[in-house]
Each structure stands twice: as structure tokens, then as C-alpha cells.
Amino acid sequence: MDYSFGIYVIQAAQGLVYGMLLFLVASGLTLVLGMMGVLNVAHAVFYMLGAYFAYSLTLHLGSFWLSLLISPVIVGAVGVLIERFLIRKTYTGGHHQQLLLTFGLFFILGELVRVIWGTAPLEVPTPELFTGSIPLMGMIYPTYRLFILGFSFLVLLGMALVLSRTRIGIIIRAAVTDAGMVEALGVNTPVFFMGVFGGGAFLAALAGVIAAPFLSVYSGMGLDALLDCFVVIVVGGFGSLLGAFIASLMMGQLHSFGILWVPKLAIVFQFLLMAVVLILRPTGLFGEKE
Amino acid sequence: MRGLRLDTLGRGIAIILLLLLPQFLPLIYIHLATEILIYALFAVSFNLLFGYGGLLPFGHVALFGVGAYVAALIFKHFPGMYLPLTLLLTALSGVPIAAIIGFFCLRLKGAYFALISLAFQMFLYAIAMKWRSLAYGDDGMTVNRPDLYLPVLGNLSMRSIENVYYLTLVIVAIGILACYLFLKTPLGNSFVCMRERDIRASYLGYDVFLTRFTVFSASGILAALAGGLFVFFEEFVATSCIDLNMGISVVFMTVIGGPGHYLGPVLGAAFYIFFQDWISSLTKHWWVFMGIVFVGVVLYFEGGLVSLFTNGKVRLWASRLKGG
Numbered sequence: 001m002d003y004s005f006g007i008y009v010i011q012a013a014q015g016l017v018y019g020m021l022l023f024l025v026a027s028g029l030t031l032v033l034g035m036m037g038v039l040n041v042a043h044a045v046f047y048m049l050g051a052y053f054a055y056s057l058t059l060h061l062g063s064f065w066l067s068l069l070i071s072p073v074i075v076g077a078v079g080v081l082i083e084r085f086l087i088r089k090t091y092t093g094g095h096h097q098q099l100l101l102t103f104g105l106f107f108i109l110g111e112l113v114r115v116i117w118g119t120a121p122l123e124v125p126t127p128e129l130f131t132g133s134i135p136l137m138g139m140i141y142p143t144y145r146l147f148i149l150g151f152s153f154l155v156l157l158g159m160a161l162v163l164s165r166t167r168i169g170i171i172i173r174a175a176v177t178d179a180g181m182v183e184a185l186g187v188n189t190p191v192f193f194m195g196v197f198g199g200g201a202f203l204a205a206l207a208g209v210i211a212a213p214f215l216s217v218y219s220g221m222g223l224d225a226l227l228d229c230f231v232v233i234v235v236g237g238f239g240s241l242l243g244a245f246i247a248s249l250m251m252g253q254l255h256s257f258g259i260l261w262v263p264k265l266a267i268v269f270q271f272l273l274m275a276v277v278l279i280l281r282p283t284g285l286f287g288e289k290e
Numbered sequence: 291m292r293g294l295r296l297d298t299l300g301r302g303i304a305i306i307l308l309l310l311l312p313q314f315l316p317l318i319y320i321h322l323a324t325e326i327l328i329y330a331l332f333a334v335s336f337n338l339l340f341g342y343g344g345l346l347p348f349g350h351v352a353l354f355g356v357g358a359y360v361a362a363l364i365f366k367h368f369p370g371m372y373l374p375l376t377l378l379l380t381a382l383s384g385v386p387i388a389a390i391i392g393f394f395c396l397r398l399k400g401a402y403f404a405l406i407s408l409a410f411q412m413f414l415y416a417i418a419m420k421w422r423s424l425a426y427g428d429d430g431m432t433v434n435r436p437d438l439y440l441p442v443l444g445n446l447s448m449r450s451i452e453n454v455y456y457l458t459l460v461i462v463a464i465g466i467l468a469c470y471l472f473l474k475t476p477l478g479n480s481f482v483c484m485r486e487r488d489i490r491a492s493y494l495g496y497d498v499f500l501t502r503f504t505v506f507s508a509s510g511i512l513a514a515l516a517g518g519l520f521v522f523f524e525e526f527v528a529t530s531c532i533d534l535n536m537g538i539s540v541v542f543m544t545v546i547g548g549p550g551h552y553l554g555p556v557l558g559a560a561f562y563i564f565f566q567d568w569i570s571s572l573t574k575h576w577w578v579f580m581g582i583v584f585v586g587v588v589l590y591f592e593g594g595l596v597s598l599f600t601n602g603k604v605r606l607w608a609s610r611l612k613g614g
Contacts, residue, residue, distance in 0.1 A: 041405070086585070089589055095400045096400075099346060099404055101588050103538075104581050104585040105581075107538060108581035111581065227408070267413060278394055282397045282398060
């Protein structure tokens with residue numbers, strides 16, 4: 001009995017870790033969606049790129065921590081370039097053009113990753129500082145997962161502070177409500193869009209780097225993250241950060257207990273959650289606008 | 291839709307060419323032509339929703355896959371069934387699945403619709419992958435093409451690729467014609483009207499959800515039929531019939547060919563297959579190049595290939611105002 005209770009705690013912790021990672025990826029997607037109305041299908045690729053860069057950088061520099069610094073910066077720059085030279089062309093077009101463009105980018109970038117790194121899963125070694133384990137509820141729990149929890153919590157806190165306490169944060173929140181009005185008030189919104197897009201890519205890559213030693217690095221991870229993120233956005237409500245946060249945590253738990261109970265069809269739970277939310281509240285748990 | 295027609299002469303020549311194709315083409319090209327026709331039918335189904343309805347179901351391949359598996363299971367477990375009946379059952383199998391998917395997806399609009407549809411596809415993909423006793427997962431299953439007995443013509447052997455080509459040609463032509471005629475009906479017209487502005491349509495008293503739901507369900511017929519023909523042609527079914535790559539290919543074909551014109555998907559399918567055939571002989575990573583072509587078309591050539599023949603009179607999907 002004690003033993004099985006321990007399993008539940010471990011699974012719940014596992015779900016929390018996954019949920020936090022998911023939120024780091026989904027938050028950028030949500031902000032971009034809220035500000036620019038662009039649902040960036042290619043967003044999950046930033047997560048994947050973060051993980052793959054982490055692999056290469058760790059391999060060549062020999063330090064996970066350096067790759068944690070460098071990889072998100074590179075990916076953020078890639079995000080800025082993509083926004084500036086491709087996505088910006090579609091703001092005057094319809095949603096469909098943006099969707100098709102980012103959809104196409106998703107596959108081009110995903111295929112490029114396969115060209116460069118191959119299709120075999122890659123391992124990123126856990127940084128030495130966190131290779132140990134601690135006892136938890138009669139079981140052993142790796143400290144690296146605690147690091148993920150702590151780190152993503154810090155990032156979350158930083159993001160909340162930036163959004164609520166700084167001038168940039170105010171402009172971002174205002175642009176989510178009404179980008180046109182913000183521009184009319186004299187803010188250079190194209191530059192802001194570019195920055196937020198890059199920032200979203202940065203966060204996704206950050207999640208990719210810290211996920212790399214925990215989940216392995218594989219070529220399908222972009223697609224997996226895309227689908228999960230998307231369920232998060234639908235469940236949480238479009239463009240709502242709070243909704244995305246709560247939905248991410250729910251998804252994490254579903255993911256981890258789904259695997260425990262129905263290992264083969266864990267995807268069913270996420271799917272049921274989405275279907276139920278769609279029937280009861282098509283705008284999502286915290287969504288107001290469609 | 292006036293002004294969107296290739297001239298009658300051109301169409302006549304095209305039909306005669308299609309009929310004579312097997313007489314002068316080498317076997318390998320008859321193969322390619324059959325493949326193009328099947329993909330074209332699938333793309334026509336996608337184009338009905340995207341080009342005419344303004345709906346973008348990224349996971350439309352779910353219906354193609356359902357058709358493929360239904361046809362494969364019939365070929366495998368009821369080998370004696372009359373071929374037209376099999377194809378009819380396959381086509382109809384798409385309807386209930388499309389109805390279920392549509393019921394959920396059509397509650398949402400635009401981008402959300404697109405990705406929910408993708409989520410449904412991944413769900414069905416997972417089932418096809420994991421339910422090994424039925425679908426054999428990645429390994430797939432091989433089936434045999436049954437022969438076709440017709441009253442006047444007698445027994446047509448489907449070992450002959452030419453007969454397969456003609457059968458496919460007839461079915462695909464019927465499918466495209468049905469789609470074309472459907473769009474002339476009041477239901478078809480109101481469906482197109484909702485593409486322009488669904489809110490206005492609903493103020494005018496049209497039931498937007500019901501109309502779209504009906505057409506979405508009906509689009510399942512063509513997609514599932516295309517899936518069934520695909521299995522009939524390949525004599526093989528596996529999860530590749532319902533995976534993401536298959537799903538992207540139909541999006542690529544339709545957009546490259548020119549959505550919103552009834553011949554766009556056909557041109558797109560032809561381009562896609564020939565381009566793939568050519569570039570995959572040069573590089574293993576042909577996907578990158580296909581993706582670049584696609585992105586180029588999305589950004590700079592939204593009329594697609596068909597606009598080369600229609601004097602720019604194709605309705606451009608990307609340049610309309612946001613919303614709707």
C-alpha cells in the first residue's frame with residue numbers, strides 16, 4: 001500500500017515536470033497567438049531545435065550549462081529571422097496563409113533537423129551536478145527532475161515579473177487586448193512582434209535544452225510537442241496565459257497517469273479532455289475571445 | 291464562379307489524352323498517372339473544404355486512412371465481394387467518421403479548426419498503429435486486387451495496370467464531376483457563401499454549422515474512396531496511409547495546384563508526383579525542396595498552377611481580409 005502510494009507521488013511529480021516543460025513551450029505560442037493572432041505551427045520546432053543544439057553544444061563544448069546559455073539564444077535569433085522575413089509578409093493576408101506558411105516551415109525545419117542530426121534518438125548526458133537521486137516516499141527520485149521543476153518555476157516567475165512589472169510587459173499585455181490601439185499610441189509594434197516571437201522561440205528552446213537529458217532527443221519530438229501544446233491552447237483558452245498554465249499542468253498529469261494506467265493508448269486521455277472541453281466550453285477554460 | 295473555366299476545346303483534348311494515355315505511355319508512367327489520379331481525388335475532397343468552404347482541415351487524411359483500412363479489410367476478409375460494392379462501402383465508410391470529426395472540429399474556426407482536425411488524425415493514427423490484431427501497425431498488410439466483372443465488357447483482369455488505370459480514371463472523373471455539380475446546388479452555393487463571411491451568412495438565416503457539417507461529412511465520401519482506390523492500386527495498406535506525411539501531401543498538392551478551382555487539385559497532384567519522382571532521384575531529402583516550393587507558393591503565388599491557365603481569374607484565398 002505504502003509502495004503503491006509512492007508510485008502515485010512519483011507519477012504526479014513526473015506529470016508536474018512534464019507540465020512545466022509544456023508550459024514553457026506553450027507560453028510563447030500563447031503570447032504570439034494573443035498578440036498577433038498567429039497560431040504558429042512551427043513553434044514546436046523551436047523546442048526541438050533547442051534540444052538538438054543542446055546535444056551538439058554539449059558534445060563540442062563539454063558543458064551542459066554553456067549549451068543552456070547558448071542554445072536558446074541561437075534559436076531565439078532563428079525565431080526573429082523567421083518572423084522578420086517570412087511571417088511578417090502574411091499579416092495582411094488571412095489566417096490561412098499564416099497557417100499554411102508555418103505548417104510548411106514546420107516540415108522544412110523538421111526535415112532539416114533530420115538531414116543534419118539523422119533520425120536516431122540522441123542522448124544528452126545529465127549534468128554532473130544533478131546526476132544523483134534523493135529518496136522520496138520510499139522510492140528514489142532523480143535530482144535532475146527537481147532541477148527542471150525549480151528552473152522552470154524560476155523562468156515562470158521571471159516571465160510573470162516581466163509581464164506584470166515592466167513597461168515591456170504592459171505593452172505586451174496591451175497588445176494582446178488590442179494591437180491596433182497600441183500601435184496608434186505610438187508603439188513600434190512590428191519590432192515588438194519580432195521581439196515577442198523571438199522571446200517565445202527562446203523559451204521553447206530553453207524547455208528543449210532542459211528536457212534533453214530527461215526525455216531523449218528524437219526527430220518526432222517536435223510533432224509530439226506540437227500536438228500537446230495545441231491541446232493546451234484549446235483547453236486553456238486562446239491566448240490566455242493562465243489558462244495555458246493550468247492546462248499544461250493538467251496535461252502533465254494526464255500524460256503521466258495515462259502512461260501508468262493505459263500504457264498503449266495514453267493519447268486517449270488528452271484527447272478526451274480536449275473533446276469534453278470543446279463540447280462544454282468551446283472557447284476553453286479561460287478563453288474569452290475566439 | 292464564372293470565368294474560371296478552361297475553354298471547352300482544351301477540356302476535350304485533355305479528356306481524349308487521358309483516355310489514350312495507356313496506348314502510348316510506358317508502363318511506369320501509367321503507374322504514375324494512376325497514382326496522380328488517386329491523389330487528385332483525395333485533393334478534390336480537400337479542395338472542396340479548403341478552396342470552396344474556407345475550412346482548412348490539416349488532418350483530412352484521417353478519412354483517407356479510414357477508407358484505405360476499410361477497403362483493405364474487405365479485400366482481405368471478403369475476397370469474393372463484387373468490386374463496385376466494395377468501393378461503395380469504402381466510400382460510405384468515410385461519412386460517419388467525417389460526421390464525428392466534423393461534429394467536434396466545426397465548433398471551432400480558422401486555425402483551431404485546422405489543428406483540432408490534425409489532433410483527430412493523430413488519434414486515428416495511434417489506433418491504426420496500436421491495434422495490431424486488426425491493422426498490423428507499421429508492418430501493414432498486403433491484399434489482392436480482385437477482378438472486375440462488368441455486364442457488357444465481361445471479366446476485366448485487374449492484373450493489367452491499364453485496366454486499373456481506366457477504372458481509376460472513371461471513378462475519379464465521376465468524383466470530380468459530382469463535386470463540381472454539388473457546388474452548383476443551393477447547398478453548395480450556401481457553403482461557398484459561408485467561406486466569404488460566415489457571420490453574415492448566419493444573419494441571413496443560414497445554419498452555418500449544419501451546412502458545414504453536411505458538406506464536411508459528404509467530403510468524407512471522396513476522401514475515403516480515394517483511400518480505398520489507393521489500397522486497391524498499391525495492394526498494400528499500412529500506417530503510412532494515415533500518417534502525417536500523407537496528410538501534408540494533400541495540403542501541398544491542393545495549395546500548389548490552386549485551391550478554389552475544380553482542376554487545381556488535379557494539376558497539383560500531377561506536379562507533386564512528378565516533382566517528387568524527379569527530385570527524389572537526386573536527393574534523399576526531397577521533402578525539404580517540396581516544402582520550399584510549398585512555402586514559395588503560399589507567399590508569392592497564391593493562385594497556384596491553375597492560375598496560369600485562367601488569366602488570373604482565380605479567387606485568391608490569401609489576400610482577403612482577416613476574420614470571417
